Amino acid sequence: MEGLNGNLYTDLYQLSMGQAYFEKNRHENIASFDYFFRKIPFNGGYVITVGLEDVIEALENFSFAKDEIEYLESIGFKADYLNYLKKLKFTGDVFAVPEGGVVFPQEPVVRVVAPMIEAQLVETMILNLMNYQSLIATKAARIRQVSNGRPLAEFGMRRAHGWGAMQASRAAVVGGFDSTSNVLAGKYYGIPVTGTMAHSYIQSHDEELTAFRNFAESRPDKCVLLVDTYDTLRSGIPNAIKVAKEMRERGHELNGIRLDSGDLAYLSREARKMLNENDLEDVKIVASNQLDEGVIKSLQEQNAAIDIYGVGTNLVVGKPDSALDGVYKLAYADDKPRLKISENIKKLTLPGMKKVHRYINNDGQFVADAIATLDEGVPDKMIHPYELDKEMSLKRFDQEELLTPVMKNGERVAEKKSLDELKESVQFNLSNLPDEHKRFNNPHIYKVGISQNLLKLRQDLKNEKTSKL
Numbered sequence: 511m512e513g514l515n516g517n518l519y520t521d522l523y524q525l526s527m528g529q530a531y532f533e534k535n536r537h538e539n540i541a542s543f544d545y546f547f548r549k550i551p552f553n554g555g556y557v558i559t560v561g562l563e564d565v566i567e568a569l570e571n572f573s574f575a576k577d578e579i580e581y582l583e584s585i586g587f588k589a590d591y592l593n594y595l596k597k598l599k600f601t602g603d604v605f606a607v608p609e610g611g612v613v614f615p616q617e618p619v620v621r622v623v624a625p626m627i628e629a630q631l632v633e634t635m636i637l638n639l640m641n642y643q644s645l646i647a648t649k650a651a652r653i654r655q656v657s658n659g660r661p662l663a664e665f666g667m668r669r670a671h672g673w674g675a676m677q678a679s680r681a682a683v684v685g686g687f688d689s690t691s692n693v694l695a696g697k698y699y700g701i702p703v704t705g706t707m708a709h710s711y712i713q714s715h716d717e718e719l720t721a722f723r724n725f726a727e728s729r730p731d732k733c734v735l736l737v738d739t740y741d742t743l744r745s746g747i748p749n750a751i752k753v754a755k756e757m758r759e760r761g762h763e764l765n766g767i768r769l770d771s772g773d774l775a776y777l778s779r780e781a782r783k784m785l786n787e788n789d790l791e792d793v794k795i796v797a798s799n800q801l802d803e804g805v806i807k808s809l810q811e812q813n814a815a816i817d818i819y820g821v822g823t824n825l826v827v828g829k830p831d832s833a834l835d836g837v838y839k840l841a842y843a844d845d846k847p848r849l850k851i852s853e854n855i856k857k858l859t860l861p862g863m864k865k866v867h868r869y870i871n872n873d874g875q876f877v878a879d880a881i882a883t884l885d886e887g888v889p890d891k892m893i894h895p896y897e898l899d900k901e902m903s904l905k906r907f908d909q910e911e912l913l914t915p916v917m918k919n920g921e922r923v924a925e926k927k928s929l930d931e932l933k934e935s936v937q938f939n940l941s942n943l944p945d946e947h948k949r950f951n952n953p954h955i956y957k958v959g960i961s962q963n964l965l966k967l968r969q970d971l972k973n974e975k976t977s978k979l
């Protein structure tokens with residue numbers, strides 16, 4: 511979001527480490543960090559990456575204002591360090607999978623190469639921006655996968671986690687939603703805004719019919735009537751039909767009705783029948799009520815007559831997974847690759863500056879991704895990152911590099927894409943991901959491996975570190 515920058519939008523420890531680097535004059539030595547995640551949410555087979563646009567904007571605006579420096583002084587940071595921070599800008603290079611990419615565990619999604627202090631100070635902000643938005647875009651893409659082309663409206667603002675509602679609306683659209691009820695997101699991001707009416711409006715009238723009439727009179731071209739306040743089949747739909755006929759006499763057409771409780775498959779089929787019997791075939795049926803990809807899939811399988819799905823809570827809180835576990839790990843500093851050792855082999859980091867190659871078969875389908883050291887060629891074989899006896903030959907495939915330059919010397923070099931373009935690229939990328947990785951039950955794990963060079967580097971560094979223990 512505009513106005514957001516990385517200065518104080520960080521954890522205290524980043525600033526503390528910054529001061530310590532500064533005092534040993536190591537702060538301008540080049541470092542490289544990787545942003546990646548370890549586990550795909552929703553028991554799914556892929557993650558859609560979103561948040562990079564905010565990251566670029568924040569890095570471009572990275573500089574400490576006078577009042578921020580004063581605040582840091584008040585919490586004990588030293589004068590020399592603060593003088594340095596006053597002039598600090600982000601001057602580094604960023605390589606990343608463009609927004610809307612389909613990505614998998616362990617592989618770098620963003621690589622930041624910058625003077626140590628800059629790369630360190632922006633960690634928290636990058637994690638904050640990438641993790642939430644990628645989680646929501648992934649959920650949105652899953653919902654889109656099962657909705658059979660039906661329009662999807664995002665209704666989550668009221669249950670989103672605070673201002674995260676703004677990012678949720680954008681991420682939902684990139685992931686495949688068509689509109690939002692969030693008016694500020696509509697204005698800010700240019701997302702189409704859509705909406706119906708609430709129960710309160712109907713309750714506030716003595717008669718449901720009067721409520722419908724007044725609402726229809728007020729915005730006749732955008733009228734969707736909520737039909738479940740009292741009795742959907744006996745009151746809501748008959749009253750909506752009455753109002754639709756009255757509107758027609760005045761030269762308007764009722765846009766739709768909304769179902770928000772009960773058996774949505776049964777009620778939608780009944781509603782469709784009743785509307786059609788009254789020559790109202792074009793009146794759309796909107797459904798809402800704790801929808802998610804599981805419920806929508808089931809509704810589609812039950813031949814529900816739902817034209818538009820409105821999805822709120824489950825989307826914007828990423829239910830049942832409340833976070834994407836993305837991390838930002840140091841891979842290189844002071845001219846050396848760096849490793850974090852762990853008892854758990856899965857948490858051994860991948861040292862050094864790295865690139866990612868995506869291998870593609872003759873049908874344009876994604877086959878596997880290989881993480882390699884920056885200074886090697888295109889690997890023709892990869893090894894499982896932890897089960898080292900598992901290898902895969904990559905000779906037969908075309909490949910492309912996943913991490914592309916997005917910032918050079920602190921300035922944006924990647925073109926800014928429109929939301930429509932991003933939404934299209936998600937669908938394009940997903941169309942190139944084989945179905946077995948997209949199914950909801952036990953999706954096949956997409957293969958991500960490491961090159962022989964990277965494996966050797968990791969093993970050498972590990973041996974070097976453990977021999978000193």
Ligand SMILES: Nc1ncnc2c1ncn2[C@@H]1O[C@H](COP(=O)(O)OP(=O)(O)OP(=O)(O)O)[C@@H](O)[C@H]1O
Nearest residue numbers: 770771772773774775776798799800801805808809
């Ligand atoms: N035909 C259906 N198949 C599968 N799930 C459905 C179907 N119809 C509705 N649902 C989902 O089942 C859940 C129903 O929740 P619940 O039992 O609380 O009913 P409700 O209609 O909201 O009740 P209330 O009358 O309290 O509003 C919601 O998540 C809804 O989306």
Ligand SMILES: O=P(O)(O)OC[C@H]1O[C@H](OP(=O)(O)OP(=O)(O)O)[C@H](O)[C@@H]1O
Nearest residue numbers: 665708709770798799800801821822823
């Ligand atoms: O179920 P969700 O996916 O989160 O979708 C949004 C929900 O928010 C509204 O309910 P709420 O009870 O807040 O207000 P209302 O009186 O307008 O129904 C709306 O009617 C939906 O049920």
Ligand SMILES: O=C(O)c1cccnc1
Nearest residue numbers: 665691704705706707822
């Ligand atoms: O417009 C709607 O129907 C709407 C908006 C927000 C939340 N629930 C429903």
